Amino acid sequence: MIISNVVGKPIRLDGVRRVSLASVKLRDVMLALKEGYTLKYIARADFKERRASVEPVRIPRADILSQVRGTMNAVKIRSDVGDYLFIGRGGGAVETAHIVLDDILSIALEVGGCVRPGG
């Protein structure tokens, strides 16, 4: 929902389909693996349809998303210009602290009147 607001095409809460991870069994994970897939908890948003979903999805092993493991996150962005892939830590104390600090610094630089190019 935050992403949808950032791109200026808000998706309402009732436009989001949610399937909990709670029903996933070890059997499902192993069966997917055996058949050449990795089970991933995938978030999708379609800004044309204004719909989004979050659900466990079987991702082919060859797909880059299946290789994003542990606390790593990844997002594929589709635009009218091209496709983009962004991979990075989804959390972590030091990493997240830096992100918050970067936000504070960007405001400080702007308030202080020393806006850097791109800052």
Next chain:
Amino acid sequence: MYQALNPYGLDYIDLDILYSSVTPDVHVELTPSDYVSEAPALQNVLRALDYGVNVVTANKAPLVLAYDEVMGRAKARGVMVRFKATVMGGSPFIDMLLSMRSHDVVGVEGILNATSNLILTLMEDEMVELEGAIARAQAPGVAEANVELDIGGSMLQPNS
């Protein structure tokens, strides 16, 4: 005991008292998300904006629950709201997305919840059931204290 050791301390924060004695440049909201009661983050953020204070939030609840209100209030007071840590917390994803000004973004797809991805990875690597993986994921302090927030899709859903 706490009071006795800290005669000048309070075990709570009253933003009105705080803001009546100091004039901060930036309010940094790091409280945990609560999508039901909205407390305290949404109230804190709106209060700060009303005082004309710039806001940085790592708590996504205020934006999920009231994006337009928060941004509208900031615009009205001429202050900034930054929220890079609310999506893909440890990475500068939002900045990149914001910089794609001429793009018509038609869709996104991905893995946006570190805890649920860690849980699935642990199930795969160590062949443990969901409960065992959750217990393991909570150990390094990655999972929310309320795991339902992670695995129920309510964290991801706000992100998407």
